[in-house]
Amino acid sequence: MQKVSLRKVKTPVSFLQENSEEVLHFSLQGLLPSGHTLALNTTLGTLSHLVCKDDRPHMLMEQQFTTSEICVLLPLLDAYPYYCPYEVLLASFNSGRVNDTAVARSRKRLQEAQEAGVWDQEMRPVRNVLSRARLKTRSFGIEISSILETGYILMQLPRHKHPEV
Structure with a gap:
């Protein structure tokens, strides 16, 4: 008979940042039209594009991300409109957390x-x-663009039309 583990599975929210909000919102001014927001559900691993129309939220699209993908996406979203250095991405990828100690360790490693x-x-x-x-x-x-010998930055895709409700 196989033993069943009742240990709680680590969800992205517990893996990424303890005491974190479950849903993080990003307006990304300059990347998204005014009034549009991205909502990252760290528990489900979903990124949703939301807009408020007639005082009601509408979801325009949604994508599912793996825990690893969230670990690299979250620091990019947090850094916007600035670039995210390699060591911050590596720290988040390796430990799920971005703090001074993890970033310093990743910088040294790089x-x-x-x-x-x-x-x-x-x-x-x-x-x-x-x-x-x-x-x-x-x-x-949204494009994730590489900046040579520096890191990555979020940029608008050329000629992209944002969906309207």
Whole structure:
């Protein structure tokens, strides 16, 4: 007979940030039209594009993200309109949390990888997850763009028309 574990499964919210809000809202001025919001449900792993029309919220679209994808998407959303440094993405990817200690550890790790000539191998798992997340954010008209030797930034896809209700 197989033993069944009753241990609670770690959800993205417990993995990412304890004591975090369940749904985080981002207006992303300049990327989204005025009055539009992205809502990231960290428990379900969904990103929803919302707009208020006639005093009622309407969901224009929604995408499901894995825990790993949320770990790289959340720091990008938090950093907007600025770029998110490599070490912040690596810290969030590895531990699900972005704090000074985790970022310093990731910065040191990337410096050592650079000196050893293995920086690409160190960042490959993060880049792979970013690539999957990028495919999903494009449906919102948002591109995850690389900034050479710096990090990543959220930008508007060229000629993207935002859905209207």
